[in-house]
Each structure stands twice: as C-alpha cells, then as structure tokens.
Amino acid sequence: MIKAGYILLLCFSVQIAVAQNQQFVYDNKVYQPNIKTVQCYNAQKEQSIPVITLKSNEQLIFSFDDLNGGSKNYWYTVEHCTSDWKSSRLSILDYLESLSEDRITDYKYSFGTLQKYTHYRLSLPNNQIKPKISGNYLLKVYEEGNQQKPVISQRFYVVEQIVNIGIDVVASTQVSLRFNHQKVNFTIFHKTPIQNPYTDLKAVVMQNGNPQTAILNTKPQFIKPGSLVYNELNSNDFPAGNEFRKFDIRSLRFKAENVQDIIRDTAVNVILFQDVNTNKAKYSNQIDENGSFFIRNQDGRDNGTESDYANVAFTLNAVPPTPDGDAYVVGRFNDYQLSEVSKLHFDSSRKRFYTNIKLKQGLYDYKYIWLNKETNKIDQTIFEGSFFETGNTYQVFAYYKKPGSRWEELIGYGDINTLKR
Template identity: 80%
Template sequence: MIKPAGLFFLLLLTIQIAVAQQQQFVYENKVYLPQIKTVQCYNAQKEQSLPVIALKSNERLVFSFDDLNAGSKNYWYTVEHCTSDWKSSRLSTIDYLESLSEDRITDYKYSFGTIQKYTHYQLTLPNTQIRPKISGNYILKVYEDGNQQKPVISQQFYVVDNLVNIGVDVVASSQVSLRFSNQKINFTILHQMPIQNPYTDLKAIVMQNGNPQTAVLNTKPNFIRPGSLAYNELNSNDFVAGNEFRKFDIRSLRYKGDNVQDIIKDTTTSVILFQDINTSKAKYSNLIDENGSFFIRNKEGSDDPTEGDYANVMFTLNAVPPTPNGDVYVTGRFNNYILNEASKLSFDSSRKRFYGNILLKQGLYDYKYVWLNKDTGKIDQAVFEGSFFETLNTYQVFAYYKKPGMRWEELIGYSNVGSVKR
C-alpha cells in the first residue's frame, strides 16, 4: 500500500512530466515536432513567393506540411496579430479576426507509392472560418487536439493594406572597402495620408531574399518632404551581397539530377551530392538560382504533394574551420535559414571536410553554407560562399504605421524588388 507521502510524490512527478511535455509557441517560423517536414507558405499567385497578401482582396495564402507519422491527426490552427518586431500585439481576436478564432485542418491526403509514408496537410487563408480584418504581421499557429500547449508549427505571414507606395533602389555600398561585396538599399515612402510624427509612428524593415535573419529596422527618415519620406543614410541598409545559391535537383530518384553524385536505395533512399568547394576566393559566376527557394517536384508521379518521396541528402563541404570555435550550417528557405542541430554539419579533421545529412522531399533546392562563430555569436554568410556586388538578390521593404491612440501597428506598404547587375 502506497503511503500518502508516496502518493503526493507520485502526483508531483506526474505533474512535472506533464509540464515538461508542454511547449509554448514562439513568434517565428518554427517546427516543434521532428516528424513534421516540408512546411510551405506562400501567396497562391506565385509558388514560393513570400507569404504576403493584400487586405480585403482575393489573394490567398497556401500553407502545407507533411506528417511522417502518417495516419490522420487532429490538427487545429489559429492566427495571432503581432507587432512589427514579432511580439504579440495583445489584442482580442475580436479586434483582428472576422468569424471564428480557431478551426481544424480538414484537407489532408495520404502519400501514394512512396517508401516513406506520410500524410500531406493543406490550408488556404483567408477562408470562411478564419479571416483577418486588419493589416499587420500575423503568426499562424498549428497545434494538436485543439490544445495550444501542444504546438506543431508556427509560421509568419503578412497582411498589407496598401496605403503608401515604396520606391526602392539597389546601389553599391557607400563604404569604399565594401563597394565590390555589398549592396545598399535606399528607399522612399510616398504617401498621401497624414503622418504626424514619422520618427515615432512609422517603422520600415528591410530584408534580403525573405530571410528574417537579415532584417534591418529603420525608424528615422533622412529627408522629410510633403508626401515623401526618404531613407538613404550613408551607412544604413548595407547588405553582404553574397553569391548565387548552390542548388541540386532530386525531382527523380531513379536518374541523377544536377549536383547529384549517387542515389542509393534500400529500406530508405539516400542521395549523395557532389562535394562543394569553398568559393570565397573565386570570381563571381553568373549562375541562375531561385534566391534560396525550393520547389516540390516529382518526375515519376503525377501529384507532387503526395507522390514525392523523401531521401536522406548528404552534403559535403571541402573546407576547414575559418576560426577555432564555431559550426557550419547548410541553410535555405527549405529550413527557414534556421541554425539548429538538423542543419549543422560535422567536421572530419582527417579529411578536412564537413559532412551532414538532411531528410528532404523530392524537388529542386537552393542552399548555402554559413559559419557561426561561437566566440562572437556572429553568423558569417560569405566565408565559404564569397560576396560579390553583381549577385542577384531580392529585397523586401515593409512599412508599419501606428496611428496616435491606436493599439496596434498597421502594415501600410510593401515592396519586393530584385537587385540589378552593374
């Protein structure tokens, strides 16, 4: 017979385990469960475009993911309004949503003819159940069994009310030493609406290739004229241009595509890519890339979302650590440019090479290697890739406005431009 003290201890242990199993959502692009793969979110008008839609328009977001545990799960979702720096706006759902505040994902299909079994889930936003009614940053939350303490995915997206126009120029860096390696963004916000104090009420954020890690905040225009605000300070919005992304093609798992050295099939499928070299010392080469994007494709089937198989893709980087204490990561939009254990490579000191495996679905992929210096905490995008002003990148500018007395920030303008080779 268990004594009362023992019962109390057992109850306390059970509570501690339950609490440990619970997680909290974060306001960034994140996958919380290892079996969830191939998360996609884009404007339906163009595959792999940034998840930006116009307020009260016919534009829709396509959101999808695969669950490698297969079967059918009880996945729910909701959306939350956020500030320009991705924190909760602390609004009631009544303030930013029409109709319901959460709903279940009911559109799912099972994989067909694949070695790796999975279930493909898909969702479009806005829909009849969930419809944002104000502009701004939003986080889409997917969770199990209607319980937000069991997070599955968090995904950022944007709803813009186009009240201003944003003119963007991509020029060489104003700093002489960086002229051949960096790209500088100058932009002007053209408006007809009254903006009483642009220094406190208006913010602008610039990003490169839709990568949140590159975001630069602008709070003070350099020139204020009637109907226009110019942001062209000499040393601001100066981006490392990088190099064109590396890429590989695994649309077929029978025949070798671009950059594929070998395909090995057993109980699972493995794809070995040709080893990559350090291109930081090389000259710029005009390669065609997709600025970090990926596209799910399958040459052997008719339905890409459900007939595309998964493969363990092996990356090899022929390079040595640039500093004594750090790690190499392979990144792209396929993993939200996140530096974690799944994207980290291991160094083989005897061969002086980095190796890593990532489970990926059939398709076309862009990727690059970055170095995280553990001593400084800084990420170096160019140490293995090089950086050249000629590199073709895309730049995004978001303009946020908080009216006097208003409790939230509106997204009043958005521009997406490509850099121009000189």
C-alpha cells in the same frame, strides 16, 4: 532498486509533461521531428514571400507533411504581432472577423512512396479564419485543440497598401564595401499625412526573405511633402553574397544536377557532390531561385502526395574559420533556421563538414553559413564569398502606429529583384 526505478519513471513523466506543454515562439519553427516540408506563400506565385492584401481575393497556401502518417486532429489559429514579432496583446475580436480557431480538414495520404506520410493543406483567409486588420501575423498549428501541444508556427503578413514604396539597389557608398555589398535606398510615398514619422513609422528591409538579415529603419534621411526618403550613406548595406548552390532530386531514378549518387534500399539516400569553399573564388554567374525550393516529382503525377523523401548527404570541403563556432546548411527549405538538424559536423581527419537531412523530392537552393560562438554573429559569406554582381531580392515593409492606436499596421510592402529577367 525500486527507488531508482521510481526516480527514472518520475524523470520520464516530467520529460513527457514538458514536451506536451511547450510554448509557441514568434518565429518560423517546427516543434516535432515528424513534421517536414512546411510551405507558406501567396497563391499567386509559388514560394513567394507570404504577403497578402487585406480584404482582397488573395490567399496564402500553407502545407506540411506528417511522416507518422495516419490522420490527426490538427488545429490552427492566428495571432496579430508587432513589427518586431512580439504579441500585440490584442483581443481576438480586434483582429479576426469570424472564428478564433479551426481544424485542418484537407489532408491526403502519400501514394507509391517508400516514406509513408500524410500531406496537410490549408488556405488563408477562409470562411472560418479571416484577419480584419493589417500587420504581422503568426499562424499556429497544434494538436487536439490544445495550444500547449505546438506543431508549427509560421509568420505571414497582411498589408493594407496605403503607401507606395520605391526601391533602388546601388553599390555601397563605403569604398571598402563597394565590390561585395549592395545598398538599398527606398522612398515611402504617402497621400495621407503622417504626423510624426520619427516615432510612428518603422520600415524593415530584408534580403531574400531571410529574417536573419532584417534591418530596422526608424528615421528617414529626408522628409518631403508626400514622401519620406531613406538613403542615409551608411545604412541598409547588405553583404551581396554569392549565387545559391543548388541540387535537383525531382527524379530518384536518374542523377540530375549536383547529385553524385542515389542509393535505394529500405529508404532513399542521395549523395551530393562535395562542395568547396568559394570564399576566394571569382563570381560565377549562374541562375538560382534566391534560396527558394520547389517540390516537384518526375517519377509520379502529384507533387504533394507522390513525391518521396530522401536522406540527402551534404559535404563541405572546408575547415572551421574560427576556433569556436558551428557551420549550418540553410535555405527557404528550413527557413534559414540554425538548428541541430541543419548543423554540420566537422571531420578533422578529412578536413570537411558533413550532415544528412531528410528532404522531399524537388529543386533546392542552399548555402553554408558560420555561427561564431564567441561573438554570437552569423557570417553569411565566409564559405560563399560576396560579390556586388550577385542577384538578390529585397523586401521593404512599412509599419505605422496611428496616434492613440493599440497596434501597428502594415501600410506598405515592396520588393525588388536586382536581376531583371
């Protein structure tokens, strides 16, 4: 009996040690279940792609909530990365002007909410942490100054606008895809010579800021004096998808858009109206925010600290499209991550998927996707449909590695909205 108890204690100690010695991954990720509502965007526009211009006055706003409450010593640093999100293996002296790490000191406690939490906030660059070269960066947040205790990792971009990028979205040149895909053509305009664009230059195209949609371009179709043209017939074709579904929980006293019921007890429970499979439906022209979410509160004054949390129940009236796979509900609110939290469970007796996610008061865009386990491919349209008319935003990032240089610079960034508002 003593031996069995010793083995259990040993296993428990090993689990704790593993939990405390995690490694950061080079992706947007939350490592602790008590951390919610991670936001990162350019301060000039809420929920914009986290891109700032090098040596400018632009800043990133980064924030999150700790549902355990109290105050903790959260530290942060940033690391320079390659265009495909791996470590650049540079010394901190190569890419930071000042300190290598700092503590997050701006925090406030929630007020008047059923769910108690502490709201942390950070602006970058600041006097302590300031990037001095362009490129991809990973923001790392960790406990007690120990990077073996990760809390959040967040991607962001620092651009030095050396080139300009012209972007055009057209119908697919492939006849079978013409009514459900959008093709992105773009041109990189440069004043300084690029010696070998085939080896030194890369361009990444994304739809709605979703890393899962990223397409890498390494070879321009045409090289002209002062410009590189990327318009190959069968490249940069994106499923257009459908407008995002959405719901409004700015108030937890009144039922707003797509909210069927609100139940207040020891916690707040929100039941959304049942969603249907729109794969075969016609395109519906409704205004969305291309996957973004906005923390808003009509029941109090301060969005950051007076917005409560609710357990939001999602239901999708559909059956599994393939024998082996999983359905997920995704959007900017969870960085499109396929995790246990975002996975839906299938009720075979009712022929529907469901899940419950704790979310902060606000406006949310979301959609349902399917991961086919046999092919390990994500289908963004199987529950939503795909229509050329859908409004999307597209982002193009241009990376350049100078001959003899040890890192890739982000020398250009451009975006376009297919709907002019």
